[in-house]
Amino acid sequence: MSLAGLQNPVLDQQATFRAVMQALAEPGHAVPAGAVAGEASPLGPVARAIALSLLDFEVQFHLSPSLASAEGDLTFHTGSRRAARPDEAEFAFLDLRHDALDLASFAQGTPEYPDRSTTLVLRVESFAEGNPLTLAGPGIPGSRKCRIAGLPVDFAAQWGANAARSPLGVDLIFTTSEAVLGLPRSTRIIEEAR
Amino acid sequence: MSRTAENYRGYNFAYLDEQTKRMIRRAILKAIAIPGYQVPFASREMPMPYGWGTGGVQVTAAILGPSDVLKVIDQGADDTTNAVSIRQFFEKTAGVETTTETGKASVIQTRHRIPEAKLQANQVLVYQVPIPEPLRFLEPRETETRTLHALAEYGLMHVRLYEDIAQHGHIAKTYAYPVLVADRYVMDPSPIPKFDNPKMHESAALQLFGAGREKRIYAVPPHTKVVSLDFEDHPFEATKFEQPCALCGAKDSYLDEVITDDRGGRMFVCSDTHHCETRRCEGHLGPLGMPVTEAAE
Numbered sequence: 001m002s003l004a005g006l007q008n009p010v011l012d013q014q015a016t017f018r019a020v021m022q023a024l025a026e027p028g029h030a031v032p033a034g035a036v037a038g039e040a041s042p043l044g045p046v047a048r049a050i051a052l053s054l055l056d057f058e059v060q061f062h063l064s065p066s067l068a069s070a071e072g073d074l075t076f077h078t079g080s081r082r083a084a085r086p087d088e089a090e091f092a093f094l095d096l097r098h099d100a101l102d103l104a105s106f107a108q109g110t111p112e113y114p115d116r117s118t119t120l121v122l123r124v125e126s127f128a129e130g131n132p133l134t135l136a137g138p139g140i141p142g143s144r145k146c147r148i149a150g151l152p153v154d155f156a157a158q159w160g161a162n163a164a165r166s167p168l169g170v171d172l173i174f175t176t177s178e179a180v181l182g183l184p185r186s187t188r189i190i191e192e193a194r
Numbered sequence: 195m196s197r198t199a200e201n202y203r204g205y206n207f208a209y210l211d212e213q214t215k216r217m218i219r220r221a222i223l224k225a226i227a228i229p230g231y232q233v234p235f236a237s238r239e240m241p242m243p244y245g246w247g248t249g250g251v252q253v254t255a256a257i258l259g260p261s262d263v264l265k266v267i268d269q270g271a272d273d274t275t276n277a278v279s280i281r282q283f284f285e286k287t288a289g290v291e292t293t294t295e296t297g298k299a300s301v302i303q304t305r306h307r308i309p310e311a312k313l314q315a316n317q318v319l320v321y322q323v324p325i326p327e328p329l330r331f332l333e334p335r336e337t338e339t340r341t342l343h344a345l346a347e348y349g350l351m352h353v354r355l356y357e358d359i360a361q362h363g364h365i366a367k368t369y370a371y372p373v374l375v376a377d378r379y380v381m382d383p384s385p386i387p388k389f390d391n392p393k394m395h396e397s398a399a400l401q402l403f404g405a406g407r408e409k410r411i412y413a414v415p416p417h418t419k420v421v422s423l424d425f426e427d428h429p430f431e432a433t434k435f436e437q438p439c440a441l442c443g444a445k446d447s448y449l450d451e452v453i454t455d456d457r458g459g460r461m462f463v464c465s466d467t468h469h470c471e472t473r474r475c476e477g478h479l480g481p482l483g484m485p486v487t488e489a490a491e
């Protein structure tokens with residue numbers, strides 16, 4: 001079975017990128033996705049639109065175990081290849097409803113080139129459930145509250161370790177079936193209500 | 195839909211090919227995640243000389259969509275050759291609406307100024323940058339400046355600024371005055387007057403910087419701490435002007451000296467032409483200003 005690409009590649013890629021750009025510029029704020037592509041993809045329609053908008057032969061991707069079947073689809077539509085190891089991928093796709101998360105297993109960048117790190121695109125159920133997180137950092141006036149459904153119990157600890165590596169570290173783009181929410185490495189979780 | 199489709203049929207939307215846009219977009223996302231850090235990118239040739247801001251043009255081309263409204267300023271003015279050509283370039287290649295009104299623009303490309311009107315959330319300010327590396331004048335080698343940034347070793351920079359104070363009694367730098375972004379990276383704000391530096395701090399707009407020849411993209415996210423480097427005994431001071439704008443009477447805008455006749459007559463007027471016009475339309479009048487209906491003749 002082969003899935004269709006973006007309906008209008010030029011405009012959909014631009015709109016998808018702008019949503020992701022806004023999400024990273026305003027961490028914790030759920031931004032409506034610019035486009036969707038492939039309801040049937042295990043990535044989910046928003047994460048797949050991001051893949052089709054940002055991947056090409058210049059970068060490699062990593063797929064979590066639950067998304068492994070998407071390899072052929074992504075390679076076919078983008079020319080990107082699956083990385084041999086998670087820390088060799090520019091982009092990693094995970095479904096947090098099924099997959100474990102280990103932020104330290106991905107590329108963290110180097111002191112001279114902190115941009116040489118993995119961007120994780122994570123599928124979650126919703127931005128309406130989950131423990132409320134209070135965020136602070138660049139892109140946030142004062143503090144901002146958000147919810148992300150189905151985060152692993154040790155997420156705040158993993159994120160704290162990631163933030164401690166800043167300016168190194170990974171950046172996260174959470175996706176539901178309609179929106180994106182960014183958590184760049186510069187964002188700190190200042191409170192996690194339980 | 196059909197209007198947009200018409201506009202890019204036959205050539206690439208916003209000139210750049212999709213491959214190049216993706217590469218620039220990936221760099222922009224990293225730049226936002228690492229405020230003030232210069233992300234290398236594979237700058238492309240643009241159909242204009244480097245001095246015309248090819249870095250800013252590439253960033254604008256990579257972010258622009260059909261629903262954007264674009265404003266382009268050069269030294270604050272919308273009507274210089276450089277600003278007009280860039281605006282026409284995107285009207286032609288992307289079919290976007292353009293404006294001179296700061297408040298109406300979703301994307302503002304700028305060379306050497308930040309508009310006087312306070313920027314809003316969801317606006318993007320794209321700077322054209324000639325020399326992105328603030329440490330270049332201290333250390334010409336790229337590998338060395340990278341190491342200095344990696345270690346956040348900015349002592350030399352402070353020493354150099356302090357030498358100014360010893361020599362002139364104040365920091366002599368009035369343009370491209372270095373800033374510390376989010377308490378981490380020292381950044382060159384591009385050759386804006388230091389008068390504009392405070393506007394970068396906690397701005398509601400996203401600020402993107404593109405350097406074409408030096409192949410760097412960097413960013414300041416909205417609501418981010420941007421501090422001009424200074425010393426306890428010599429705090430940063432933005433340029434102040436002795437007189438108001440001759441045309442609109444503004445006391446708080448950046449002024450350019452303009453020659454008014456061949457007998458050496460001169461006056462000081464707002465460098466932000468849209469700001470000055472807006473004020474005159476609102477009825478503000480400077481010592482040499484005319485009411486806006488007559489001035490329009």
Ligand SMILES: [Zn+2]
Pocket residue numbers: 439440441442443444447463464469470471473
């Ligand atoms: Zn004026």
